[in-house]
Amino acid sequence: xxxxxxxxxxxxxxxxxxxxxxxxxxxxxxxxxxxxxxxxxxxxxxxxxxxxxxxxxxxxxxxxxxxxxxxxxxxxxxxxxxxxxxxxxxxxxxxxxxxxxxxxxxxxxxxxxxxxxxxxxxxxxxxxxxxxxxxxxxxxxxxxxxxxxxxxxxxxxxxxxxxxxxxxxxxxxxxxxxxxxxxxxxxxxxxxxxxxxxxxxxxxxxxxxxxxxxxx
Amino acid sequence: xxxxxxxxxxxxxxxxxxxxxxxxxxxxxxxxxxxxxxxxxxxxxxxxxxxxxxxxxxxxxxxxxxxxxx
Numbered sequence: 001x002x003x004x005x006x007x008x009x010x011x012x013x014x015x016x017x018x019x020x021x022x023x024x025x026x027x028x029x030x031x032x033x034x035x036x037x038x039x040x041x042x043x044x045x046x047x048x049x050x051x052x053x054x055x056x057x058x059x060x061x062x063x064x065x066x067x068x069x070x071x072x073x074x075x076x077x078x079x080x081x082x083x084x085x086x087x088x089x090x091x092x093x094x095x096x097x098x099x100x101x102x103x104x105x106x107x108x109x110x111x112x113x114x115x116x117x118x119x120x121x122x123x124x125x126x127x128x129x130x131x132x133x134x135x136x137x138x139x140x141x142x143x144x145x146x147x148x149x150x151x152x153x154x155x156x157x158x159x160x161x162x163x164x165x166x167x168x169x170x171x172x173x174x175x176x177x178x179x180x181x182x183x184x185x186x187x188x189x190x191x192x193x194x195x196x197x198x199x200x201x202x203x204x205x206x207x208x209x210x211x212x213x214x215x216x
Numbered sequence: 217x218x219x220x221x222x223x224x225x226x227x228x229x230x231x232x233x234x235x236x237x238x239x240x241x242x243x244x245x246x247x248x249x250x251x252x253x254x255x256x257x258x259x260x261x262x263x264x265x266x267x268x269x270x271x272x273x274x275x276x277x278x279x280x281x282x283x284x285x286x
Contacts, residue, residue: 055271059274060271099274099277101225101277105228142226
């Protein structure tokens with residue numbers, strides 16, 4: 001299978017995401033001005049500071065030409081994974097519910113967190129163990145949604161790094177094919193950096209694509 | 217356009233400012249909120265609400281107020 005990793009001006013986790021995805025399949029970068037998704041099976045919107053995060057995190061990236069293609073891809077059931085800034089972009093673009101606000105303590109947070117996988121019935125978590133140890137690094141990670149959402153990941157008790165509502169760390173859309181999370185699975189794929197738990201997310205996607213599991 | 221955090225949503229930036237002011241001797245301060253100001257020239261002011269809804273504010277978490285000056 002082939003992953004496409006989007007690169008905006010200001011993205012900084014694109015190469016890590018590409019290397020992580022390349023451990024389970026092919027992975028190539030997609031430029032923000034390019035509408036062509038090059039036939040990829042899954043799209044990753046990686047972390048960073050797209051367009052400087054001016055105005056609000058993710059607010060301007062949602063209007064990039066490539067995002068029109070991503071929205072269309074998602075509507076057709078394509079798998080889309082948004083990590084950190086990618087999660088913010090997917091919320092701003094309306095592909096995911098809710099919004100991300102500045103951390104309740106106003107500080108940048110960078111630490112390993114324990115996550116409870118509360119929904120294994122998604123293409124992104126089907127091969128995940130019950131808990132994951134993955135780092136977070138963000139200033140704008142406090143999830144907020146006025147309506148009930150489909151929660152996939154929660155920070156384990158005592159691990160909420162940002163004041164996120166109901167300890168929410170990751171959510172999927174109603175159709176189940178768009179997933180956003182604040183923690184960085186692409187930074188947890190090699191024992192050298194302390195954890196390989198992030199690989200399970202990429203492996204789940206590969207398994208879902210290879211089995212062509214129909215999206216609900 | 218004045219863009220403010222919606223009422224009821226935790227505004228830690230406003231809280232931090234509210235805590236800082238008494239430290240400088242400014243007492244009796246309450247309900248501090250920190251938002252954004254966007255200034256622009258526009259030929260058709262009727263476009264302003266749509267600009268706010270689609271880009272300048274996130275209506276889920278922010279309220280906006282349009283102030284026009286001729």
